[in-house]
Amino acid sequence: MGTCINHPDRETPYICMKHQIYLCEACLACRDPKIYCKHRSACPIWFMSKRKAGWEAEDRQAAAAAPHTVTFLPDGRTVSVPAGSTLLEAARAAQVHVRASRSGNGSCKK
Numbered sequence: 001m002g003t004c005i006n007h008p009d010r011e012t013p014y015i016c017m018k019h020q021i022y023l024c025e026a027c028l029a030c031r032d033p034k035i036y037c038k039h040r041s042a043c044p045i046w047f048m049s050k051r052k053a054g055w056e057a058e059d060r061q062a063a064a065a066a067p068h069t070v071t072f073l074p075d076g077r078t079v080s081v082p083a084g085s086t087l088l089e090a091a092r093a094a095q096v097h098v099r100a101s102r103s104g105n106g107s108c109k110k
Helices: 044-064 087-093
Strands: 068-072 077-081
Touching: 068 087, 077 087
Parallel strands: none
Antiparallel strands: 068 077
């Protein structure tokens, strides 16, 4: 752990192995993204800056995804759930009882 080079009041575990500087989450960005760095494959700053871009893209996709409408028969209960939701999550949102061992987490392999 060290202190961020830009924010000396913030403790951070992210260290640039090439420049030997610490950066907090707000400052995470590779200083030399186009220059070869022998430490890049193990660099947490490089990984987090690349992964952060992926997270932002995933968040944009999730926000843009249209919700799905699920209707449970025979009661005809209808619920709107976000894309990627499971049927068990939809049933819970619609307050429809579905028998699910271990709360539906799949740990019992049923």
